[in-house]
Amino acid sequence: MDRPLTGKTVLVTGAAKRIGRCIALALAERGADVVITYLASQAEAELTVHALTAHDVDALAIRCDLRNPEDIQQTVSTVINDFGRIDLLINNAGIFASEALEEISADQWDAMFTTNTRAPFLMAKAAFPHLRAVKGRILNIGSLGGLHPWATHAHYCTSKAALHMLSQTMAKAWAPEISVNCIAPGMIVQGEVDEAYEHLARKTPMQRNGTAEDVAAAAIFFATAPHFITGQLLAVDGGLGL
Numbered sequence: 001m002d003r004p005l006t007g008k009t010v011l012v013t014g015a016a017k018r019i020g021r022c023i024a025l026a027l028a029e030r031g032a033d034v035v036i037t038y039l040a041s042q043a044e045a046e047l048t049v050h051a052l053t054a055h056d057v058d059a060l061a062i063r064c065d066l067r068n069p070e071d072i073q074q075t076v077s078t079v080i081n082d083f084g085r086i087d088l089l090i091n092n093a094g095i096f097a098s099e100a101l102e103e104i105s106a107d108q109w110d111a112m113f114t115t116n117t118r119a120p121f122l123m124a125k126a127a128f129p130h131l132r133a134v135k136g137r138i139l140n141i142g143s144l145g146g147l148h149p150w151a152t153h154a155h156y157c158t159s160k161a162a163l164h165m166l167s168q169t170m171a172k173a174w175a176p177e178i179s180v181n182c183i184a185p186g187m188i189v190q191g192e193v194d195e196a197y198e199h200l201a202r203k204t205p206m207q208r209n210g211t212a213e214d215v216a217a218a219a220i221f222f223a224t225a226p227h228f229i230t231g232q233l234l235a236v237d238g239g240l241g242l
Contacts, residue, residue, distance in 0.1 A: 003031030014093025016045035022212035028055040037064040066119035076126040091120035116159035171231035179230035186237025205239030
């Protein structure tokens with residue numbers, strides 16, 4: 001396989017499993033050295049690092065509580081100390097929850113924004129001087145929920161909408177050295193699919209739900225596309241949002 005990312009170092013948050021793991025593996029397949037963060041999934045993170053190194057790249061897993069600004073700063077410092085550079089930051093980590101709007105507590109609201117919006121901001125801010133030095137890139141993982149209101153996910157949808165706007169603000173503020181883009185996945189399924197997701201698949205113009213590989217392919221596009229492409233929000237939803 002072509003390895004256009006050889007010599008690049010990528011930091012992917014929340015990549016021990018699921019979509020983040022798939023993105024990390026796709027990057028390694030293309031030659032990138034990959035650092036992943038995890039919180040409680042140490043065993044999965046170790047397995048992911050093993051899978052990454054099978055692609056003849058360097059890989060590292062760092063435990064990072066994205067709610068803690070000091071952890072975020074230390075994670076970036078570790079990447080620089082061990083790898084010497086960061087070429088691409090992918091803010092993938094996020095939390096998802098469902099709750100009736102009138103039942104959402106202040107703590108639930110704050111927890112959603114702390115992980116889904118504040119953490120990407122703080123991680124990008126910490127990585128900023130290192131990305132600027134190499135004319136690097138940032139890719140944020142938003143959500144179709146940040147584009148369309150879901151009545152029982154108000155705190156989630158709002159946090160992702162804020163991340164979309166943050167991405168565009170970063171793109172303007174940090175140009176021309178850093179390109180910043182965002183992916184908004186739709187219904188992404190892995191493993192066994194329940195009837196609710198099958199119903200959504202039937203509503204989707206492409207007649208299926210998305211996969212982690214679909215999101216990873218979009219991530220590879222932004223990782224290798226011309227640096228001139230910035231401030232873009234790409235829905236990976238099979239047309240569900242139309």
